[in-house]
């Protein structure tokens with residue numbers, strides 16, 4: 147049975163983050179990492195199979211086709227860590243390819259307890275693979291993984307699904323630099339990146355006609371109600387996906403449909419929203435294949451291989467720590 151999702155462990159940290167981001171003067175925000183409670187993680191899994199969301203299928207096709215070659219380019223013994231594994235479905239290709247040559251430890255690092263439980267269930271039965279999950283933020287989890295590794299072990303870190311795109315570009319590079327700082331020379335990072343494509347296709351991927359992405363976005367307000375005692379009326383907000391051409395990113399917002407006041411007791415906050423005002427909840431930056439090579443070079447990696455999907459512009463990038 148799947149472990150039920152628990153509220154975030156540290157309510158005061160959640161409350162402080164919500165307080166800080168919702169009171170920004172120019173544009174109110176909410177941190178995207180809080181989209182993933184039990185409901186949010188389940189809705190994200192549904193988004194991944196929507197016809198309009200080609201990203202996950204592209205990522206999966208590349209892994210299915212090239213997993214053997216990817217692990218074949220890396221020295222053994224190789225252990226695998228994954229940043230924000232989600233349900234881990236796509237990771238099966240990598241683990242099965244590796245299990246043909248060695249016993250493998252797989253370390254999913256996740257802040258969503260329900261996603262971590264789903265991942266352990268999904269990948270728990272592969273011969274020659276042992277799973278040790280870390281319910282921690284990315285870098286904390288990765289530090290814990292490297293601290294426990296043996297001297298002889300090489301590490302392959304997976305960062306799939308273009309989750310890197312949720313960081314602003316500068317923050318994304320800082321993050322890759324921080325990952326590089328934790329790794330040893332020769333360790334590898336397999337980085338999935340969604341590439342620029344027709345704007346209409348990108349918008350549909352984040353605003354599907356069935357309304358699943360809208361529910362995913364609105365659930366963030368529901369989560370704040372459940373865990374921080376707030377009184378957001380979800381029917382007074384509308385999901386919006388926008389293409390920001392200057393920053394080359396999709397932005398998800400929640401638009402207030404009327405002037406309204408919301409109380410968030412655990413954050414000691416009363417928010418007055420104007421009619422039409424938005425709360426910015428997530429960004430998904432898009433890349434050109436060449437951007438990724440330049441970003442890798444600036445953050446202490448060299449690109450060992452780059453594979454592109456033919457149906458949905460997406461790149462799988464195998465980066466080696468220099």
Ligand SMILES: C[S@@+](CC[C@H](N)C(=O)[O-])C[C@H]1O[C@@H](n2cnc3c(N)ncnc32)[C@H](O)[C@@H]1O
Nearest residue numbers: 179182230231232256257258261283284306307
């Ligand atoms: C966009 S989803 C991608 C999931 C999966 N990698 C995929 O490709 O389908 C991002 C995942 O990262 C997790 N996550 C978000 N922020 C995190 C953080 N700071 N530390 C650890 N996990 C995080 C979320 O819970 C979610 O499962």
